[in-house]
Amino acid sequence: MSLSLLSSSRPQSRPHPRVLPERPLRAVLLGCGTVGGGVMAGISRQLAGDVTIEAILVSRHRKHRAPGRYFTEADCVLATGPSLVIDCLPDSDLAEQLLDRALSSGADVVSANKAVIARRPDLADRAHERGSLLRYAAAVGGELPVLETVARLRSERRDILSVSGVLNGTSNFVLDRLAEGAGLDTAIHAAQALGFAEADPSADLEGRDAEAKLRLISRAAFGRDPDTVHRDAIDETTPRCVRETAACGYRLRQVASLHRTGAGIEARIALTPRAPGDPLGEARDEENAVRISCEGGDSVLLTGRGAGREATASAVLSDISAILAERYGR
Template sequence: MTALPLSRLPLDPQPAAAGPLRVALAGCGVVGGGVLPRLLDRPDVTLVSVLVRSPGKDRSPEPPPGLVVTDPAALLAREPDVVVDTLTDASVSLALIRAALSRGIHVVSASKQAVAGDVEGLSALAMATGATLRYSAAVGGGVPMLETVRLARALGPIRLIEAVLNGTVNFLLNRLGAGHPFDAALAEAQAAGFAEADPSADLTGRDAAAKLFLLSRAAFGPGARLPDRVQPLSAAFQPGPAPVRQLAVADCAGGQITLAPVAGDPLFAELADAGNAIRITLADGRTLSRSGLGAGRAPTAESVWADLTDLLTSRVGAGADGAEL
């Protein structure tokens, strides 16, 4: 796939169409494959195109052959109302999101690296064209973390965010703590669909850093920045007797991601497998917390579908003020 042809697409906003919602699905891997069956089954949705890198690759489920394209420009040429972005290549994803929003096409994205890479620019573009940008699935998988932050902000100023944001790393830390070898734990995570074939974004902390940035922006405003410190996880890591988590912490001054012992904190210490959790502390001391599965096909696809359902409910165009979540 290449993003180059997207620069040649017209920038005129596309009018909202009557009838079923026309949806283009970008990516048909772990997450996209979880979204695909619902898109095909819903009478109020028409799937117009599916973007894949390798059309001959075996997939489960298989997209209808007549809908498969390998060029992002061809995806947009099908004139969707909404692009559902589940791509793993952040550069292609970001180019596609920009191209869609520039034409007034609504976007639901699960790509935290793409959205975090230019969230201000994407938000401004959505506002300018009346499109809607939603990215709940980019943070927390099946845990509504962005929604929880927005709920907290409605209650008062936020003082602190503490979270476990990467289900793959949480799975690995649980296995390492139980005495499993690193390579065996990673292979198990990949077989379970928690880890990608290339897990570097998880292990280096880039995935959690992008998520913490998006949460910080929602909590503290556009001045938020990427974490100042990000500790990676490698085969050299030796866990002690106490449970350890990849703990993301942020306040209005900045953030960090470290491998921290959490024995005295049941919210984080008891997270099983690919669990994620968040605790938000308000300035007055009140706290809000949520937990659940943070990786894998089902929880992330569910979060994508929740964003898409919001667009279905508003019948695309009702939120033509550049709504963002």
């Protein structure tokens, strides 16, 4: 199947007329924690003349925060009438509600929330209908330009056959600690102590985080979600598998893959032995590695930090810059 025949299911109705917003772009920031704080600092350093943060949604007030700019009520933030909404919220349910409202108002949106974007493909349709831009590169691969690379390959009419990668840093960290002889609970607690794992790490260990990223990659590469999804979990049986794999000179990794077959798009998140020197096996801790294979034997390999404040904030800033370029030719 030629890539030129693949397209998303967006409606072909005429987009809502768009009035070009004034510069600097008036933005609001949803969430000012680890990632949001990094985004705000990056805007001050890199985009101060192009973007101004009018309001910031926070979970609670602190003494050093200036009144009139920080709010605990989302209504107060959205009431400022922003042209750009930047979503760095950890709460996906709240983020989903606010992204709905932002796109309905005609605002452009940048989101780092993979869970929301993965389960709400209709948000892209909403943005199209309203003439808004929706960008979410930060939701996949951190500083790795995964979605941008897929888009470039498609624009070049390159026929993508498969995508495989290590997309979850928590799993990397836990598997490496298991290989060193730690127990599963000890490895998880160590990951939490260093900030690699959430208080509830189940989405990472069960492959749900990687699945959400695969869904976004599949939409970009093939125009639709996978037809089938298989997930392996890191559980109490994994330490033995890690030891047996290490004894053979291999390293166990949680590998997420997409394959286009005659039956459709197949997604798998599987614990897979990787040989020494394999880039997918060499990814450690927050590092990600993604290989995109095209018809004719060509492939593209991307490696870098897939998580953490700097990597995620950098991806959000890249999305903001992309919106500036599209709106103003910056």
